[in-house]
Amino acid sequence: MATTVIPIPLPALPEGWAAEKDFKPIGKLTEATQRTLEPVGPHFLAHARRARHKRTFSEDDRIQAQERAKKVEDDNESEISEPEDSMMLQRDAKDWKSQDHYKVLGLSKYRWKATEEQIKKAHRKKVLKHHPDKKAAAGRVDDDNFFKCIQKATEVLLDPTKRRQFDSVDEEADVEPPTKKQLAKGNFYKLWGSVFKSEARFSKVHPVPTFGDDKSTKEEVENFYNFWYNFDSWRSFEYLDEDVPDDNENRDQKRHMERKNANARKKKKAEDNARLRKLLDDCSAGDERIKRFRQEANAAKNKKRLEREAAEKKAAEDAAAAKEAAEKAAKEAEEKAKQDRDASKKAKEAAKNAVKKNKRVLRGSVKDANYFVEGDASASVIDAVLGDVELVQAKIDADEIAELAGKLNGLKVADEIKGVWKAEVERLVGAGKIKEGEIKALNA
């Protein structure tokens, strides 16, 4: 910061004041407050620089001064001069349209990338070398042809409109699309990348997406092609116009020329658009990434389809299995039912047989007891007894018959048999199944 000047004078040194080296430290600073600086502004940046590199004020001043000095030097060195072609030096300034303005100024390395600053510097340098006065000093009077070329080149390049018109038709800056032969050697991304980098200079919109490489994502690649298929170019072809006669003699002629030029521009612009489109078509046709993405997309789609089919198949199989299982279960149930039916039939028959057998036992028992009479039983007695047995049998069910048969089985003594029968008849009478007196022969 600027040094302040204070008019109020310092006091004179009192008599007898003395100190070592004329300096007498007395006190210390009072405690300071910790506060937070706002990290804003150029002076804070300087503070941060000093604090981070642990520099003192004077060190920092020195280093900054050095850096500034270095920068100036760099500027001087960065002016690159290129050898001047002797053919170029012979050029006629009238033929300025076909001249390469960048080459005239020694900027063919930069071309459209050259900054205004560079153009100005290059111009100054060329002027210093080729000024007609210098030529005159060397004994070549009136040799200002190349000087005029330089002036024309500067005039074109320092005017943004004219410079764009020239840049539009500056074929030297074009990068030719790679041939099949070149592509066969690989380097696909590098070769096409440089083509689009050079085409990008015509873009109205910046930044222009880069071509990328093998590792670019699908989005980046799509973005790139979208951008380029919708390319908004400022390229125009006024520079190639035929000269319009600007005398007032022939207005029709003039109009005719103007129309012709306008049409030619339009045509060239259309051609240029077509060229760019073809370039893109060629490029995308050979772009492995697009193929890969398509394959990946297809694979993804196929995968989905296969998954769906597999799922469907599985579902069908599951359904079939379920159906089969159900059928099997039904069949089994049916068989079981049949078996059950058979078994019950058998059991019924067995029971029937048992009943028959038991009935035989019952009948046999009375026969064994000789129909409860002594000696030969008469037919009527037998009939009466057997009739009673039949009656009893009809009144009781199979279980009771079986029970009764069990009781009777093995008994041979007539009284015991009779006792059993008697008890049975009494039981039945007690249960009200048989009326008293209905059974006579057994109860006798």
Added chain:
Amino acid sequence: MSESVAQAGTAPEDRTVIGITFGNSNSSIAFTVDDKAEVIANEDGDRQIPTILSYVDGDEYYGQQAKAFLVRNPKNTVAYFRDFLGKDFKSIDPTHNHASAHPQDVDGVVSFTVKDKDDKKDEEGEVIEEVAASTLSVHEVATRYLRRLVGSASDYLGKKVTSAVITVPTNFNDKQKEALIAAANAAGIEVLQLISEPVAAVLAYDARPEAEVEDKIVVVAELGGTRSDVAVVASRGGMYTILATAHDYEFAGVALDKVLMDHFAKEFLKRNSSAADPRENAKSLAKLRLEAEATKKALSIGANASFSVESLSDGIDFASTINRLRYETIARSVLEGFNRLVESVVKKAGLDVLDVDEVILSGGTSHTPRIAQNLSNIFPSSTRLLAPSTNPSAINPSELQARGAALQASLIQEYDAADIDQSTHAAVTTVSHIANAIGVVSVNEAGEETFIPIVYPETAVPARRTVHIAAPKAGGDVLVKVVEGNTHIKVTKPEPKVKEEVSKSATVEDADDENEDDSDFSDDEEEEEEKREKVWKIGSTLAEAAIRGVKKGGKVEVTVNVHADLSVIVTTREVGAKGGVRGQL
């Protein structure tokens, strides 16, 4: 062009930077061209872009266009949402959202429900299927708004803006800052730095080519739409330290609008006694508010302004005018509130109005001439008051912050994100500030010892200052006495002699009625007027040094270098001479 380009850590050479002021009411965008900041006008030609988003039939509107929809489509218009960023629903103040989409609590996150997609319609425009309204978090709203803002800047510059410096109020906490950075990142912008609004305003002034770096105390009054923030900033060698701040939500632009709204509503009712009060109806109220704001702005420029609203209430058109004097009378209580606010902050910083070297008015409400006039009454005439109505060279107060942000952006755009992080780290920003001034003792014409400050209080160390001080006229040996110093306010009461004079004159003029008023007036003034001055007081002595044999009319150069550990190196020598005395303490 893809929106999803990874933004964090854009390479410094690929950056296109702007400064953004993301305000609660209005936002601005600025860029720098040849070290000069320029505020960008958006597609509508606005440099102050209302911080409002509106959705109509699935189309998104922002800025002034969205503001117009506050009348017709308030439900789908989101306004005043900046202050909700990074806050819980519990802690927000939704007062200003009454006339727009209301904030809602969605799991503690502040959200707005708006219909941002169009209904599905057939060819005749008949609605086939209604699309449900979507609930947007405040984060999403901020992202959408910032995207529009940056989109406008990109369109204007013709290059895609990649990075920005954004201003924030001083009371934004870390969570709010994080939320803002996240919202900006989501909108595709790298945030280089968040800087405080008052400091951005100071920077905007200090970066003017004619400005010189000086040690000064600056009061920055940012008077916005919904809030006023005042900060006292110590500017020492171009480095800024905030000494005190105050935030006020009562005295702000909307309070002035309210005054005008009430005034015209009453006038309307007076003229149309049968009509309904326009303040009772939401639509009328919105119309009233919009026009009141426009009238307020017009009154900042001209002495008269008209107010006219079509179909204000019950289909009745209303047109009226107001002059500035009337406006200042009805708005007096609000206008005086700004004064009290500024005074309170100066007091909070432990300073007196006499210590303030500069007052910067920033924010849209600062255009009001009366506020600047009121402030000029409390500050001494030596204080520079930088407001458009008092200082013709003042920068448009609405643009200050955006300019400051743009300047800061251009300063740091060449640094890596890591570099910026390190430089803004607390280890670098937190430094000692000396409590007392350091200076030397001189002798004035009256033979009294006076303190000549070299390093002012609240200067961040390390610091280096140099002054040239005149030697005694005769030359010879001089004493350089380095001392600490402090200021105090010397109040001089009017001398009783003056009073006598007045009473004398009063008695004389008793007979003379004509002059009575005049004398009374001067009487009052004399009594009230105390003379207050800032006086340096010499404190403890730090060191003494002698310069021998100074030439007649020569000058002595004194350099004080305070190190970070508070050690001091004093170097003195005669200007133009070799050698000199150097000592450390």
